[in-house]
Amino acid sequence: MAHNYYDTLGVNKAASKDDIKKAFRNLAHKFHPDKKGGDEKRFKEASEAYSVLSDDKKRAEYDAYGRVFSEGAAPNGGGAPFGAGFEGFDFSDFVKRAGFGGANGMNVEFDLGDMFGDVFGGRSTSSRQATRGRDISIDVELAFPEAVFGAERRVLIAKTALCGTCKGSGGKSEAGEKTCDTCNGKGQVRETRRSFFGSMQSVRPCTACRGKGQIPAEKCATCHGHGVMKKQEEISVRIPAGIEDGEVVRMTGAGEAVAGGTAGDLYIKIHVSKHPLFRKEGANLVTEFPIKLSTALLGGEYALKTLDGDMTVKIPEGITHGEILRVRGKGVPVSGGKRGDLMIKIKIDLPNKLSKSAKHLVEELKKEGI
Ligand SMILES: [Zn+2]
Ligand SMILES: [Zn+2]
Known part of the structure; x- marks a missing residue:
C-alpha cells in the first residue's frame, strides 16, 4: 500500500502514544509551512498520519484495514483526497449515501439512538453493544480508470434494516401510541433486589418503551413490531478519485440496523x-511509449491513447531512451480540481535485424559520425 502512517511519522507499529506525539511534534516543527524551509506537503502528510495514529479507535481501524475513507457531514465541496490539516482530515464529500433521506427512516434511527443515549446517561460498554448494529464488510472491484477518477457504485446488500413501514418504531402509525404498561408511562422501572447489605432499590430505564413512557398502540404489520427486518438494500457508494488498491471506504450507519x-x-x-498501459505513482500516471529509432532521431507528432482519450504527443528530435515527457494536468485528480501529471517514458525499440538497404543507410550515417 502506498500509504503508511507509521513510516510517515518514522515510528514503528508498536509505538506508544507519547512516541507518536513526539515524532509528530518534531516533524511539525521541521515542516511547518509558515517556517522558512518548511514543506507543506510533508506537513500535511504528517498531520494526517498523526490525526489517525493519535486516536485509539482510528489507529485500530487503520491497523486492521489500512487507510479508511470515512463519510460524514460534508464541508461545502472542499474535500481533499490527500490529507488536509488537523481538523480538515475528512473525506466526507467523496462518499455519500443514496436513498437515506428522512423518507426511509435513517433520520428516525439516528434520533432514536440519541434519545437512547440521553435517557441512559451515556453508553456503557454493555448498553452500546446492545444498541449498535453489526458492521458489514464487502469487497468492490474497480477498473483502473475508476480508481483514478473516482466512481459511483451501487451495491446490493442483504442486511437487517429498519422497517420501511414504521421507520423503526415497530408501531402502526395510524393507531398512535398508548401508555407503556410495563412502567405505567414513567419511562423507568424500579427494582428491588436483595443483597448482602439488605434490600436495595434501583431505577433503570424501561426497556419495553425505551424510556419514552409510550408504546405503539398497535404493532406494525410489516415487521410484527420488531422495527427492523431482513432486506436487500441498494446503496450508492462514491469512491474517491485516486484510491489505492486495498484501501477502504467506510460508510457510517450503512451497516446493520437495530431497533x-x-x-x-x-x-x-x-x-x-x-x-x-498505465500505472499510478502518487498523483502521477506513468506510461511507456515505444518509438522507433528514426522517430527518436527526427522527432515528430504521434498519437497516444490516454485515459482522457486520444492525444497527440510531440516528440522532440534527438530524444533518448528512458527520457520522460511530462504532460501537466493529465494525471490523477487531487484536491481543488487539480490533477497530477502524465509521465510518458520513452522506450526506443531498436530493430533486431536490419535489411541490406537499412544496413547500408546506417553505414552512411556512420560516415556522418552518427
Ligand atoms: Zn414496521
Ligand atoms: Zn415503559
Missing part, C-alpha cells in the same frame, strides 16, 4: 485491477 439503536458501519474494501 432503538444506531446502525453499524459498512466497510467497502477496494480492489483495483491492473491496467496494461
